Amino acid sequence: MAFLAQFRAAPNLLTMVRLFTIPFIVIEILDGNFGVAFALFILAGISDGFDGLLARWLDQKTTLGLYLDPIADKLLLSTLFLVLTHVGIIPRYVTVLVFSRDFGILLIATLLFATHTLRDFRPSLFGKLNTLVQIVALLTILGEKAFSSHQFTTLNATLVRSIAFLAPLSAAQYAWIVIQRLHSAEDPPRRSAPKTGLAQISAVEGADPSGSTDRVAS
Template structure:
């Protein structure tokens, strides 16, 4: 197998391996190192996505591992930074609440009607981007107190709050619409079958 074709998944594995090292650096308050590691992880996320599209290597394992790697790193950072008194707890509660709600909804839909192909929305992608920018700005502000850094931190955290709420409601709306379509199509096929049997 061409090693280049394995590169997207290898980068995803690298991001997963970086997560505990990054968390340890934050706990040890080595914020400059933590920020550098976070930027490396963010770059691997960008590069593996571009490589997967360029090489047409969107594997099943990659589709599962990529969001897991992102959530593992971001959720861990939100939690650790909050426990250390650095991150606003309200942001973390909203982020975890949205993710838990989406996970629970997806699980219920899969168990009940086998619905599982939820694609990320534009709002969801914007929310993920804001979360990355917010965590990066928070880490940077721990060793760089320039006004633009503090301003960026405030803006990104506020944007994360709003986009977390909006994307959560949007996810619920999309899920309810898809359930309605499935129910309507099932009812329609059922009535058609009954009519044909008369």
């Protein structure tokens, strides 16, 4: 599919709708309209779930969508952390840790991609957990403000502290995985020692050294 045509694919249109909701969520939070901000965040979450389903149902998996979807997700979460820190809801140190982690991973991935060292960057276990906790935390924080409920105050504080712990931990795990994969790429494949005598004949003919022609299943 041509690059410009990829913009017209239904899953990518849905992803771009999610991108377009970000400034409106920011505006509503700054204006104190947390109910609208909460509804828009839910809408963004629904679009995130449906764009993947549409890509499979309509067979419209595109290169643009491969990059656009995670960019939209990360931009949405990072922007919300920034604006909620600005209005004094999320502690500054948590947002600093989140941004430091994301910037570090982005920098490493860009360098490895640009130098053709690695091109496959899979999310780590702690990275997935970190993203999940961020989504739940933002959902409960906006919900608490939208409905003027203090039911989730303790939960929110726990989730925010968990994010501060998981952000550097997931960054460390990601760095370790990259180092391991780089070492694996540098190590040449080991060749087994050449077989001699009866062992070589056995390997070629499929017979054991005792003379039996029956193959032994490993």
